[in-house]
Amino acid sequence: MPTNVLITGVAGFIGSNVLDYLLQHTDWTITGIDNLSTGSKANIAHASDARFRFVQGDVRSISSLKEYKIIFHLAALPRIQPSFELVSEHIAENLLVGVHLIEIMIRENYYPRLVYSGSSAIYGTPTMIPTPEHERVDCLSPYAFQKYEVERYLELLSTRYPLDYVTLRYFNPYGPRSFNPANKFNAYSSVVGIFLNRHKNGQPLLVTGDGSQQRDFIHVADLAKANYLAAIHPDRLNMAFNIGYGATVSVLDLAKMISSDIEFIAKREGEAEITFADNSKARTILKWEPSVPITDYLKSELQ
Ligand SMILES: NC(=O)c1ccc[n+]([C@@H]2O[C@H](COP(=O)([O-])OP(=O)(O)OC[C@H]3O[C@@H](n4cnc5c(N)ncnc54)[C@H](O)[C@@H]3O)[C@@H](O)[C@H]2O)c1
Numbered sequence: 001m002p003t004n005v006l007i008t009g010v011a012g013f014i015g016s017n018v019l020d021y022l023l024q025h026t027d028w029t030i031t032g033i034d035n036l037s038t039g040s041k042a043n044i045a046h047a048s049d050a051r052f053r054f055v056q057g058d059v060r061s062i063s064s065l066k067e068y069k070i071i072f073h074l075a076a077l078p079r080i081q082p083s084f085e086l087v088s089e090h091i092a093e094n095l096l097v098g099v100h101l102i103e104i105m106i107r108e109n110y111y112p113r114l115v116y117s118g119s120s121a122i123y124g125t126p127t128m129i130p131t132p133e134h135e136r137v138d139c140l141s142p143y144a145f146q147k148y149e150v151e152r153y154l155e156l157l158s159t160r161y162p163l164d165y166v167t168l169r170y171f172n173p174y175g176p177r178s179f180n181p182a183n184k185f186n187a188y189s190s191v192v193g194i195f196l197n198r199h200k201n202g203q204p205l206l207v208t209g210d211g212s213q214q215r216d217f218i219h220v221a222d223l224a225k226a227n228y229l230a231a232i233h234p235d236r237l238n239m240a241f242n243i244g245y246g247a248t249v250s251v252l253d254l255a256k257m258i259s260s261d262i263e264f265i266a267k268r269e270g271e272a273e274i275t276f277a278d279n280s281k282a283r284t285i286l287k288w289e290p291s292v293p294i295t296d297y298l299k300s301e302l303q
Pocket residue numbers: 008009010011012013014015033034035036037038039040057058059060073074075076077078093097117118119120147169170171172173190
């Protein structure tokens with residue numbers, strides 16, 4: 001029997017990289033769903049494997065999950081700044097779409113492993129650095145709060161139903177396809193992708209504030225591997241893991257690694273001063289470890 005899995009948000013930055021990883025490292029049969037709201041078909045155009053089926057549609061149109069053994073839930077409207085303006089739209093996409101999947105499981109009384117893409121944004125500006133999973137929650141944006149609400153619903157509902165889930169709290173992902181020219185929220189995507197794109201177009205890099213904010217940048221291939229390891233773990237984990245590199249770079253230092261043409265713009269509210277993962281839990285339990293230092297990625301992109 002082939003293992004059937006579902007990736008929601010497959011045409012997005014991280015979803016398309018999870019797809020690549022699974023096609024390369026497993027023999028699984030993969031269905032990917034995406035409504036192309038922020039993703040694009042170009043992100044998966046290269047994935048012509050017969051084991052992959054793309055469904056263009058909304059997660060809310062799914063009525064059964066019985067054919068899948070594993071669900072990778074990545075579909076979201078994942079941008080901090082727009083979530084302050086389009087609040088109900090973000091609640092619908094980030095909270096209710098996740099709850100929709102959980103409700104199907106409860107209705108069908110069928111509980112596939114759910115690997116949920118969470119976010120380190122739930123820590124706000126952390127009190128513990130590096131930040132472990134038991135850090136207090138301090139959501140600085142509607143987006144962060146919505147990502148956290150899904151985590152809490154998973155936790156709460158698993159006290160009544162036999163849910164089987166893993167939450168992966170991503171730190172600052174970067175890598176191939178992080179910058180999608182077709183995405184209306186591009187200005188809020190990974191700063192690494194934005195800087196590289198501006199540099200390639202001969203434009204100055206725009207650093208917010210004084211650029212002293214520190215980020216734990218994590219390559220998307222390492223995130224994809226974390227998704228895979230969370231999916232195959234033999235135990236019902238029902239817990240959250242930090243998925244970050246475990247080191248920081250300031251935004252100004254990042255800009256300097258890419259270009260000397262730098263300009264400063266106003267600081268954005270709702271964004272953390274520092275993100276820095278204590279990733280020891282993922283190392284110990286998932287046997288995951290990050291493998292791509294950001295300096296290697298920049299070298300390959302800039303040569
Ligand atoms: N990129 C980051 O910095 C970051 C950081 C932490 C967590 N995350 C989480 O990782 C996940 C993936 O983020 P990403 O950076 O790849 O974003 P993305 O915008 O590139 O991908 C999200 C995908 O979901 C699709 N989508 C949205 N709503 C949908 C719906 N209702 N039905 C079907 N498809 C839908 C979009 O079209 C898009 O292709 C999200 O859950 C996000 O919250 C991202």
